[in-house]
Each structure stands twice: as structure tokens, then as C-alpha cells.
Amino acid sequence: xxxxxxxxxxxxxxxxxxxxxxxxxxxxxxxxxxxxxxxxxxxxxxxxxxxxxxxxxxxxxxxxxxxxxxxxxxxxxxxxxxxx
Numbered sequence: 001x002x003x004x005x006x007x008x009x010x011x012x013x014x015x016x017x018x019x020x021x022x023x024x025x026x027x028x029x030x031x032x033x034x035x036x037x038x039x040x041x042x043x044x045x046x047x048x049x050x051x052x053x054x055x056x057x058x059x060x061x062x063x064x065x066x067x068x069x070x071x072x073x074x075x076x077x078x079x080x081x082x083x084x
Contacts, residue, residue, distance in 0.1 A: 022048035036061040
């Protein structure tokens with residue numbers, strides 16, 4: 001398996017209070033892998049003293065759909081009726 005090249009990796013500690021006034025904290029890491037992939041990790045998560053599991057989210061850019069040819073049909077208005 002080829003290991004992807006890492007272009008950028010940053011991390012930070014986050015602390016705060018949620019909407020229920022409970023103290024929360026986590027360590028977060030954002031890693032850019034290649035030109036089309038980001039990986040976000042959250043670890044050491046605590047909410048009101050309760051330990052939560054680590055999270056990992058992989059975000060991959062998807063190529064746009066290829067353009068389709070313009071149809072020669074009569075345009076349809078938003079009401080669903082054909083334009084005159």
C-alpha cells in the first residue's frame with residue numbers, strides 16, 4: 001500500500017461550553033493529504049467529565065459531473081407549464 005504524501009498537518013486543543021452549559025474539551029487535528037483529501041480527527045473528547053470516543057472524518061473532493069449537451073426542447077417555466 002502506498003502511503004499518501006502529507007502536505008499540511010495542524011492541531012489544536014479546544015475547550016468550551018455546550019448549549020446545555022456543560023464543559024467540553026477535545027484535541028483536534030486537520031491533515032491535508034494530497035490535493036483532494038482532508039482528514040479531521042477529534043480525540044481526548046470530554047463533555048461534562050464523560051469520555052466520548054475519538055472521531056475521524058475524511059473529506060474527499062469529487063470531480064464535477066461532465067457537462068451535458070443543451071437540449072433543444074421547449075423551456076419549461078417553474079410552474080411546470082411550457083413557455084409560450
